[in-house]
Every structure is written in C-alpha cells, then in structure tokens.
Amino acid sequence: xxxxxxxVPFFILLIAIEFIYGWLRKRNTYRxxxxxxxxxxxxxxxxxxxLRLGVxxxxxxxxxQALGVKQLPADSVLxxxxxxxxxxxxxxxxxxxxxxxxxxxASHSAHHQSEEYNLSTALRQTSTDYIGFIFYLxxxxxxxxxxxxxxxGSLNLIYQFWVHTxxxxxxxxxxxxxxxxxxxxxxxxxxPEYIDKNYGGFFIIWDRIFGTFKDEExxxxxVYGVTNQLGSFNPLWANLYVxxxxxxxxxxxxxxxxxxxxxxKGPGWYPEDSQPLKAPNWQYPSFDPAIxxxxxxxxxxxxxxxxxxxLWLPTTQEIVSRxxxxxxxxxxxxxxxxxxxxxxxxxxxxxxxxxxxxxxLLGVVLAxxxxxxxxxxxxxxxxxxxxxxxxxxxxxxxxxxxxxxxxVTD
Numbered sequence: 001x002x003x004x005x006x007x008v009p010f011f012i013l014l015i016a017i018e019f020i021y022g023w024l025r026k027r028n029t030y031r032x033x034x035x036x037x038x039x040x041x042x043x044x045x046x047x048x049x050x051l052r053l054g055v056x057x058x059x060x061x062x063x064x065q066a067l068g069v070k071q072l073p074a075d076s077v078l079x080x081x082x083x084x085x086x087x088x089x090x091x092x093x094x095x096x097x098x099x100x101x102x103x104x105x106a107s108h109s110a111h112h113q114s115e116e117y118n119l120s121t122a123l124r125q126t127s128t129d130y131i132g133f134i135f136y137l138x139x140x141x142x143x144x145x146x147x148x149x150x151x152x153g154s155l156n157l158i159y160q161f162w163v164h165t166x167x168x169x170x171x172x173x174x175x176x177x178x179x180x181x182x183x184x185x186x187x188x189x190x191x192p193e194y195i196d197k198n199y200g201g202f203f204i205i206w207d208r209i210f211g212t213f214k215d216e217e218x219x220x221x222x223v224y225g226v227t228n229q230l231g232s233f234n235p236l237w238a239n240l241y242v243x244x245x246x247x248x249x250x251x252x253x254x255x256x257x258x259x260x261x262x263x264x265k266g267p268g269w270y271p272e273d274s275q276p277l278k279a280p281n282w283q284y285p286s287f288d289p290a291i292x293x294x295x296x297x298x299x300x301x302x303x304x305x306x307x308x309x310x311l312w313l314p315t316t317q318e319i320v321s322r323x324x325x326x327x328x329x330x331x332x333x334x335x336x337x338x339x340x341x342x343x344x345x346x347x348x349x350x351x352x353x354x355x356x357x358x359x360x361l362l363g364v365v366l367a368x369x370x371x372x373x374x375x376x377x378x379x380x381x382x383x384x385x386x387x388x389x390x391x392x393x394x395x396x397x398x399x400x401x402x403x404x405x406x407x408v409t410d
Contacts, residue, residue: 042123189222
C-alpha cells in the first residue's frame with residue numbers, strides 16, 4: 001500500500017504549522033515564490049506517478065515471470081523488517097548515484113533547486129525519474145512481494161518529509177543512527193565542503209560506513225540550492241533544465257566517447273571541448289524577483305485551485321472520456337507554467353493568464369455537448385472560478401493604472 005497519498009493532508013497541515021511557528025518566532029523560513037515553486041513540483045510529480053509506476057511494474061513483472069521468482073510470504077514480520085533495512089540501503093546507493101551520474105542527476109536535481117529549506121522543500125520532487133527503480137531490482141528478484149516493497153518505500157519517503165526543517169537543530173545520540181534535520185541540511189547545502197554528502201533516507205549509518213558522512217558545522221551555515229542556479233519558478237523547466245543542458249553538451253562535444261561519458265560522469269564534469277561559459281558559483285544571491293503582493297497572493301490561491309483539480313481528475317475517469325482527462329491535465333500543467341511566469345515577474349504573464357482563462361471559458365461552453373457526464377454543478381463552478389479570476393486581474397490592473405496616473409499628476 002502506498003501510504004504517501006494518505007499522508008499528503010498531514011504534510012500540508014505540518015507545512016502550515018511550521019510557517020506559523022517560524023512567523024511567531026520571527027524566524028520565517030518560507031518565501032512565497034520559492035514555496036509555490038516547490039509545491040508545484042510536488043503536484044506535477046504526483047500527476048506523473050501512475051506512468052512511472054506502470055513502467056517499473058512492466059519491467060519487474062516481466063523479469064520475475066521470466067526467471068520464475070517465487071514470492072515470499074507477505075505476512076512475515078521478519079520479512080517486513082529486513083525489507084525496510086535493505087530498501088534503505090538500496091535507496092542510499094540510488095541517491096548517491098543520483099548525484100554522481102548526470103543521467104540521474106538530471107532528474108534528482110529538481111529536488112535540490114529550492115534556495116530555502118523548509119517542509120515544502122520535501123514535496124519538491126522530480127517528474128522525470130524513470131531509471132532509479134532499477135536499484136530496487138534485488139528486492140523483486142529475492143521474491144519480496146510488490147505490496148511490501150511499495151509499502152516500505154512509501155514509509156521511507158514519509159519519514160524523509162520531517163527532516164526538511166531548520167527549526168530542529170540536533171536530537172542527541174540519534175544523530176549517529178538516523179537521518180535528521182541537521183545531517184540532511186548538509187545534504188541540501190551548496191557550500192563546497194557540504195556537497196555530495198549524507199545520502200541516507202532513514203539510516204545515516206550507510207553514510208558513516210561508506211565514507212560520505214559530513215557533520216553540520218555551526219560556523220559554516222548551510223546555503224541551499226544548486227551551484228548552477230535555476231533562476232526560474234517554471235516547474236516544466238525545472239524538470240528539464242539539466243536534461244537539456246546535458247543533451248547540448250553531448251551534441252557539442254566531438255569525441256564519441258565523451259558524448260556517452262557525459263551522461264555517466266558527475267554534474268561538474270565537462271569534455272575538454274565543451275567547457276561551460278560560466279563557472280559554478282555557490283555564493284550567488286537568491287532568485288527573488290520583485291512582483292506585487294497581489295500577484296503573489298493570486299498565484300498562491302491559483303496554485304491551490306489547480307491542486308484541487310488534479311486531485312479531482314482521477315475521480316472523473318468513470319463518467320467522462322479519457323480525452324477530457326487529457327485536456328484537463330494539460331490545462332493544469334499550463335496553469336502551473338503561467339503561475340511560474342507571474343512569480344518570475346514576466347511581462348507576458350498577464351497575456352498567458354488571459355489565454356488560460358480563455359481555454360477554460362471555451363471548455364465551459366463546449367462541456368454540455370462534448371462531455372455531458374461532467375455535471376452542471378461542475379460546469380457552473382468552473383464558470384464562477386473563471387469569471388472571478390478574470391475580474392480580479394482586470395480590476396487590479398485598472399486600479400494600479402489609475403493610481404499610477406494620479407501619482408504622476410500629483
């Protein structure tokens with residue numbers, strides 16, 4: 001059983017609690033644009049999860065059938081404990097190679113792009129990891145039932161949520177055994193002395209055994225993010241940035257061995273004839289474009305609306321066509337893109353929002369004849385949402401324009 005879906009409401013609640021706690025303590029670790037960027041990545045990742053699960057299921061199912069693997073009893077407590085420990089060890093190696101092979105870093109880098117460190121960072125997940133499941137192949141070939149592996153994997157992931165915080169400093173002797181906020185902050189830091197350390201998921205002992213452990217130093221505060229700044233809140237670009245960059249390097253370099261090697265070297269390696277124009281810099285300022293409080297709040301609210309739609313979509317598969325689900329899915333992805341444009345202060349964001357709401361209006365008009373199973377209440381709700389969104393943007397633009405004219409006149 002995948003416990004992550006059950007835990008999602010609790011994740012959101014804990015994010016709210018952490019924000020309120022930080023605000024009351026005057027030590028807020030949240031920034032609207034960075035937080036929305038992380039949460040967008042989480043929504044996008046969850047919407048792609050079914051496809052990823054389908055790919056790994058096909059591969060493992062074929063191998064198990066071809067090799068005649070017999071299933072172990074799923075009701076064995078010892079099997080569950082052993083699977084939990086072995087899974088975490090395999091996760092360590094998957095995570096480690098996720099930093100040491102560019103073909104895996106291209107996916108995993110999305111999780112490290114946030115320049116803040118809070119519970120929302122934990123939800124910043126990739127949507128392009130179709131390789132990492134190979135590391136868990138030993139468990140499948142050993143005959144561990146799929147439901148046990150999925151359950152253990154989801155518990156491992158849920159544990160990792162709480163360590164993404166700056167409000168918990170150290171927890172005594174457990175620092176030696178478990179992954180904690182302190183040693184995981186090191187993992188997310190871009191300081192040179194902290195890079196490529198502390199890969200553990202649940203147990204930190206793997207890092208201590210295999211020589212990748214680094215303790216957090218009080219005199220060297222963690223600076224978060226990646227050394228090649230993303231500089232964007234576009235969730236699509238965040239997922240594709242390193243893939244695109246690596247592809248260009250592979251295309252540019254002349255030696256065929258380098259064209260292949262670049263995918264399996266670390267992200268800091270470049271062929272001699274394809275050196276980067278700008279050297280990595282871990283001391284750059286945070287990407288925080290100046291935008292109005294209105295559009296910050298507008299993007300924040302729009303994000304939660306789109307999140308609600310993506311959670312609702314799977315429930316419609318019995319009453320509407322796949323065509324509708326596909327169209328609605330891409331409209332949601334486009335909506336996340338538009339939110340990113342607003343958060344980046346792009347001049348074209350308003351035009352994109354007009355296009356987005358225009359597509360929604362077209363869908364509302366066509367719905368009764370094209371998707372009759374949708375229900376009048378859904379169509380009405382979409383109509384109100386579109387009208388209110390357009391009115392808010394329109395009135396804000398009129399108000400700010402009149403205000404600027406008045407200021408100039410005075």
